[in-house]
Amino acid sequence: MLKHLYIKNFTLIDQLDIAFHSGFSVITGETGAGKSIILGAIGLLLGNRADSRQIKQGEKKCTIEAHFDLSNYGFEPFFEEHDIDFEPDDTIVRRELTATGKSRAFINDTPVSLQMMRALGEQLIDIHSQHQNLLLQKDDFQLNVVDIIAQNNKELTAYRSAYQDYKEAERRLSEVKEQISKAQENEEFMRFQFSELDSAGLIEGRQEELEQESETLSHAEDIKTAFYEADNLLNDDDNGVIRKLGQSLDSLGNIEKVYPKAQELAQRLSSVHIELKDIAGEVGSEVENIDFDPSRLDNINQQLDLLNALEQKFHVSTEKELIDIRDNIAEQLKNIDNSDEELELLEQEVKTKLAACEKQAEKLTGLRRKAIKTVEEQMSSRLIPLGIPNVRFKVELSPKPLSLDGADKVQFLFSANTSTAMEPVAQVASGGEIARVMLSLKAMVSGAVKLPTIIFDEIDTGVSGKIAQKMALIMQEMGNNNRQVISITHLPQIAALGSSHYKVEKEETVEGTRSHMCELNKEQRVSEIAQMLSGADVSDAALQNARELLDLIKKK
Template sequence: MLSQLTIRNFAVVKSLDIEFHNGMTAITGETGAGKSIALDALSLCLGSRADANWVRPDQEKAEITAVFALEDASPAHQWLAENEFDADDDCVLRRVIQRDGRSKAWINGTPVPVSQQKSLAPLLVNIHGQHEHQLLLKEEHQLTLLDSYARHKHLLDKVQQDYKNWASVEKQYQSYQQQKEELEAQRQLLEYQVNELNEFALADGEFEELEQKHKRLSNSKVLLEAGVFALNALYEGEHNNASSLVQSASQRLAEAEEMDTSLSPINQLLQQAKVHIEEAALELRQYQDDLELDPGELQIIEDRLSAAIHLAKKHQIPGSELSQQHKKLIDELNNLEQAGEQAEKLDEDRQQARKIYRESALKLSTSREQAAAELSQKISSSMQELNMPHGRFVIQVEHDANARATRQGTDEVEFLVTTNPGQPIQALNKVASGGELSRISLAIQVMTATQKTVPTMMFDEVDVGVSGPTASIVGSMLQALGKSSQVICVTHLPQVAAKAHQQLQVSKSTDGAETETAVIALSKEQRVIELARLLGGDKVTDMAKANARELLAS
């Protein structure tokens, strides 16, 4: 619950320290005194937008601190622990607004983005504004109120997650469908190219081998002549071939060795040279035998080499890379074919995701229908208590299994009402007058508030348009609500204020130069005087005091 609110230099407030207690607290005061100032200040600690105009004139900054007492098992306490804040018995929210409009925020002494305060706020306080009945006419707000009463957050979360999953798969599928024609054309081209290369079947390294064979065969005559010349020069020539010359030289040195043995190593080299010459001659003979010109083989090689070069040009690559290009295209074709299989899987996935979403939406719809029936009955009863004896309220939930999917499901929710006998039940905005709408709004707020787990509820003049005996009933409703939650109510009705367990009075004073707002907790006797003022105006009579005491006693 909210235990303390400290306000410094905020609007017309110079300095305020307000203590709050359990039960129902009424805030009263003269018109224009600033009864809603505490709610405005607290809203800033709960993450509402800052405005430089909130800073008191001639001051550099406004500062608001709100202290909440927490139970260990409360959602707010768990939120603090999960977000690694000190989670003691208290939660302290602080907000500072600078003169230039900039603001800073803290949670339990730790600087935080305002968005984090805003995230924590729904776990601490629920504020019902005096214009709540205007929101009540909006369909999205009606749906929010019903879901809040139903307390089926787990079903809402499931629908939202299933919607997200379906949307993700659907997006992938639609993306593939948009590219389908382009991918199919690409697949057909790859298939043609791969078949062409499959048919040609160029092996790894074959292109280089073809080039080498072609070069040798196309120059075989020159190579043959070179071989004949070398063979004659080395061994088979009639005069002075290398083999006979080396042989002659070796014989002369062998004779000379008898006179000088140091020639022996040289002669050994000559003998080795003769062996190498003979081996070379033998290899040349074999080379000549193998080099016989075969025009048929040359033609075959030329044809295949030409075909390889032609294919390489088509793919704009060197011939030596044609084999690798073949493998690359096979991989690309396989990937495209796998993409087609994935598209089929995507179609199956989207159908399954759609089914799961529709099932979740139906469960959510069933829960809404059950909550709608229960809440309709409660609001109808409250309307009758609030001086609308023939009032009947119906929350209509229409579910369409084929309706457009949304994060909130596929239901259309509408609030219907009738307030007079014989009047057909119709949409809320077509039936209720301003006063009736205020009372209906109040009944809805009180009924939905009973389902909330938020420890503190604030009502800002939600009793506008209510008077007489109805006002007393409103006060009783809020008092009953204060037995299970902390209720803080800004009101102008003495019948409502009298039902409060505590009462705060807001007053405004001025010295002609400055205006200041004060808030004080009233004693029992002070409450009598304040209630008498609300009953009879500025002049507090004994009769008004007696009426005030009677209200308090009741």
Template sequence: MLQQINIKDLAIVSTLEVELQPGMTVLTGETGAGKSILVDALGLVLGDRADTGMIRTDCDRAEITALFDTRALPAVNQWLEQHTLDDDGQCIIRRVVLRNGSSRAFINGSPAPLKALQELGDQLVDIHGQHAHQSLLRRPHQRQLLDEYAGHTALCRQTDEGYNAWREAEQRLATLRTSAEERGARIDLLRYQINELTTLNLGENELDGLLQEHGLLSNAGNIIERCNFALVCLDDEDDAALSRINRAHGQLLELARLDPGLQSACELLDSAGIQVSEALSSLRHYTDNLELDPARLEHLDRRLGEIHDLARKYRCKAEEIPPLLERLQQELDQLDHADTHLAALQQQVEMLWNTYLGQANQLSESRRSAARRLAEQVSQGMHTLGMPNGLLVVEVTALDMERASANGLDQIEFLVSANPGQPPKPLAKVASGGELSRISLAIQVATASCTQVPTLIFDEVDVGIGGGTAEIVGRLLRQIGNSQQVLCVTHLPQVASQGHHHLRVEKGSNGQETHTSLGRLEGDSRIDEIARMLGGVEITPHTLNHAREMVERING
């Protein structure tokens, strides 16, 4: 839901802040006051093309910021999360238009391209009227409206999944067929590679053992030298550690007979002597078994060289050679049995295509049935909205099999005829903005319960109508406002009196510059505004009573 919009230096607006609420909000004001500026500002913030002529005179830039509450909009929140733009249930979109012709856009503080604004805007706001931002004119949205009207959520999902499963299998089949054509050359290469890697015969843990043994043998001389030095320090000289410990122990042993307090130190020295003796024994055993073996070292060098050379050849790490060999063997097995795999996959593709066809045909049949119901309902709505000869046709055209898609085998298009004898034409080609607004309103009413867009903007939907038809328009907008947020720019009191909330736009001047302001109307101020819309310049008591009666009848 749109909660707030701030406008700065746009057209005749210097600064304007608008807070919006749920329900139907009507926007009124004198002709030329700038009622549509709010709609224009929303169009800009939702990705419409910017025009430097929209920037307020003597200003370098215009800026529009819109705040949306997205807590009840899971699809919007998912889109924000996918683009790393989520902000705990709110969305702030800001658009800056510069005098030099460029513009910048931001979503929750992060720079964003206009395409992102348009994608997000399609899910947040629908603007109906004489404006370009109308998802209703696009065939994909028309298809979506029909499917939502018909309750096709599950069937559309099944068709989508069926198509994607078939497409994936078909792509695998195409890959396998290509592989089959090149199979001979690939098999020869694989057999050569497998033979080369198999001849290497690299064990799973062999490399670690080779590296450890190579490290030991290549440093054997240094190890023996240092071990011999340790033996000399411990025992081979008169002042070696073991001799010194034994002499010290002998001295203390005699003294311990005189003073038992030295017994502990005597025992520790005895233990130290034993441990040094054991260390000496271990070192002698180690050095006796460690020999310089140039032949073995040369063998290890040669073996490691073979392994690393082959790893470089296959552009992998040495330890990745065994799993590489396994993968190549699996590929060779697949190619050796390609004919079997090809036949099985061909059968699977045909089965998946038939499943998709069944789902798509079921969807098509249901669409045609729903299209008739929707067309009749919308046509009746057009009649009540001052278009007695209005006719909507929801055309469901079967597509060639080559154009099959995840959306089925249909092209959906809304066709409209507004006058007798006029053949139905695509909705996008309806010339009159007023007619388009009312047709959109009729469609919106018919599909109000299924649309996912939370905020609907109706700009001048009452052009060319009056009296009872205008009151019907107001009732329909209020009806939609009971379930969605509606903002309606209007000049008719019959429509304005139906709103849950009322905003008035006023244009003023200080003699040097013109500015626009906006105020919320309640109570008597709202009665006065509707009376102005009813009676023009001179407001009589009768006009005021009529205005009061209109408001009280709606809200009574």
């Protein structure tokens, strides 16, 4: 329930700080006084789009803040899910808008996204404005009314899960069909490409090995000459390094006994001699191993030319990338070869998911059929006292292709007279009749939905007199049923029934036009209702009529 509303620097409002009460309240005021401005401010708390032009001219920031009592509405799970402190007796929702266009939202002083504010706002307040009467033209609104009365949330959730599974399976099937179709169109070309790559005998790392071997063979003579010269310098019988190093060892060995340090030097030189002999042996072997083979070089260069040509053709730079392309083509060809089996499996999955979805849809349809009887009975019983004694109201349920909300199309049929055929309500009902239908629908669903606050913005359009009073009684009944109902009205019959009465006025000041709202006391209510009865000139008779109307309401 909305307990308190604070508005600062919003369009024509300097500052509004006002308390609201439970039950049925009314807001009155002349056209253009600023009632829509207050609704616009509340709309920002419900997550509506903000515009910096809504900030009062000359100010840098506007603030809208509302306090709610949510102690009897089961909101704790929402706050736990979003990790927000839960203060059931005083939940604060605030929206701030700066002149630079920045908007910030808060729930209990915790910064939240606009999406989260909207999610909470939808559960806090329902604002019924005149444009909402157009909802009667929309199938989803009418279906939603039936679902609310059917209380089928559990079944609807299960159906939507099954429907999404079915659509996902259908999407996968369509995707695979498209892939197979494209692959089949290019099958011959892909087989040629695969054959070309496969016959190249691609092996990761082989290209580098071939390039190295080609480099070696291309310089075989130079390499052989270098090894031959090194071998000669190391192993020559007369002047080779190995022979001279051996002689040095012998010389040092001759003086080890008389010069001890020579022993250490001889040992070090011996280590070098051993290592050098080993190296000399390998150098000598390489002289024999290196041999120029023109045919081998030619074969290697042919393989490298083939790899380079393939890399250029497939726009890659490494053999590894060619291998990836070959393997990818192989996978596509495998899919083509196995496409019939894969399609059969996917088609069977779609059938299975469809059957599960249809089964859940049937459950929904059954619950909706039961709820339709309740809707028809309640709507007729509510519309008859509202001045439509011969009303006929029927809910037509017809099949439709599976969609996110089931396989049912709902349409409200209406006739105000026994002699006219029932037609869709939006097509045949007058403005006043549509207002009464919408009020009856709201009254009916409010009993099934735990919505703390409902605001009716001139739902009395097109009605007057006793009918207006009947509509007010319905709103009063809704307010007494653990709901807060606020009606913006121009009719004294409705205004008189409110347990609380607020007036919105506009005044011209030296600073410009200002709009403000206040709660009326008893005498002020008499004066306001008298003015609604008689117009600008309030006579004593009008005041007496206003008092009688208020007293009559109290007796009821």
